[in-house]
Amino acid sequence: MSxxxxxxxxxxxxxxxxxxxxxxxxxxxxxxxxQARLVGYALHALRDGSGPRVPWWRVxxxxxxxxxxxxxxxxxxxxxxxxxxxxxDLRGRVDLKRFGWKK
DNA sequence: CTAGTGACTGTTT
DNA sequence: AAAACAGCCACTA
Numbered sequence: 001m002s003x004x005x006x007x008x009x010x011x012x013x014x015x016x017x018x019x020x021x022x023x024x025x026x027x028x029x030x031x032x033x034x035q036a037r038l039v040g041y042a043l044h045a046l047r048d049g050s051g052p053r054v055p056w057w058r059v060x061x062x063x064x065x066x067x068x069x070x071x072x073x074x075x076x077x078x079x080x081x082x083x084x085x086x087x088x089d090l091r092g093r094v095d096l097k098r099f100g101w102k103k
Numbered sequence: 104c105t106a107g108t109g110a111c112t113g114t115t116t
Numbered sequence: 117a118a119a120a121c122a123g124c125c126a127c128t129a
Contacts, residue, residue: 004126023111036111038125043110059110067110077110107128116120 005042007031009051012043015058018084019101020094022062029103040067047073057081058101064094 011030015021023036032038043056057080061067066074078088086099 002126024113027111032125034112035124035126037109038111040110041126047110056110061110062112069110073110105129109125109127111124113123114121116118 004030004032004038005045006052008039008042009054012054012056012059015055015101018086018099020058020060020064020081020086020096020099021101022060022064022096023067024062025101025103026059036062058084060094060096064096064100065092 007030008026011026012021023039024034026039027033027035030039039059043054043059045051046054046056057077066077068074068077078092081094082088086094088094
């Protein structure tokens with residue numbers, strides 16, 4: 001596994017329960033400003049549970065919506081977030097003003 | 104080495 | 117407010 005991924009995962013592990021962060025925000029905190037896609041790519045490599053324990057479901061895009069390609073995974077992520085108290089509006093979006101991880 | 108692609112984002116239509 | 121565009125970068129063919 002590359003170092004960049006490790007650094008990114010380390011940042012994501014700091015996201016407190018009940019809060020969500022955007023890809024770009026993770027990238028910035030990890031020291032890679034403007035490289036949101038890199039975060040997405042790193043997380044994509046996790047989907048086989050073969051990686052370190054990372055709360056990947058607390059990562060959303062800048063609009064506050066789930067960005068996963070597979071509908072099945074989207075439902076899973078949504079359920080996990082709702083279990084932590086996150087609320088989705090009728091359009092399936094989270095209010096980042098309320099649940100965004102402010103750092 | 105070149106080209107296409109993707110768990111993105113800020114700006115401009 | 118939603119959609120289109122153009123940067124961004126690692127990875128694959």
